[in-house]
Amino acid sequence: MKSTLPNEALRTVGEALQGSLVDLIDLSLVAKQIHWNVVGPRFRSIHLQLDEVVDTARSYTDTVAERASALGIPPDGRSATVFQGSAVSPVPEGWLPDSDAVRTMVAALASVIAKARERMAAVGPVDPVTEDIFIQLTGELEKAHWMFQAENG
Template identity: 30%
Template structure:
């Protein structure tokens, strides 16, 4: 999303940040909405398609983690709108804008699926951690939000990685 498009979509708010800061935060936040949405879909693909000896435990775990992503995405998207932005992008744009690698639809074996999901989870978790730093000076509230997001993603990544040796 380019800066002009972001600026055109910002609504007036009483939040005492400069317009340029709001625009920057909206761009960063919306990238995370995109990545979290993609990770949610990939988690559901893993949930639906996993096979193997650990099927039921992985099936339940992936569904639980997808639920966390729904909550995190909503939190991030609501910060976008609080800053006067428009949250998210159409689903058709997610594939072009995501930072997450495409899901391997041909992988169904439980251990392979959990490793693929952990790889993608790490991308989003590490990006959220970087966003804590990138937003700290300009907007401590957005930075704090990313701390919450990062903390949950790190915990969920730990749950995934605990299933296999690194």
């Protein structure tokens, strides 16, 4: 595959897309792990809210990977790659009280959002198409972040 971007721009965009791919895969896994283990009086609402994050992360995982492929960059979503490169902190093992689940998701989303904003700034000057993906992604993640923050008031 041959990219339409110059080599320097391609390297910047490739690093941003790969980093985001890893973060989004891990975010979806973290949200699912919490989804299966959340307990407490707010179980149902948090359980459902976590599925929304999983859906968003998985949708953008595909968008990011396909953008990389379109530019001639082979995306790497292997588990070892995700383990080595994710900005998301590990989730505690076992049952997770609803308040802890919310705090864990707020922290996970904040990490992914911070990285997405860095990547958005890096790709903006060299590839507005990829920048647009990061703009949309960041908006969706910030909405989820806000909603989880509101859970613990």
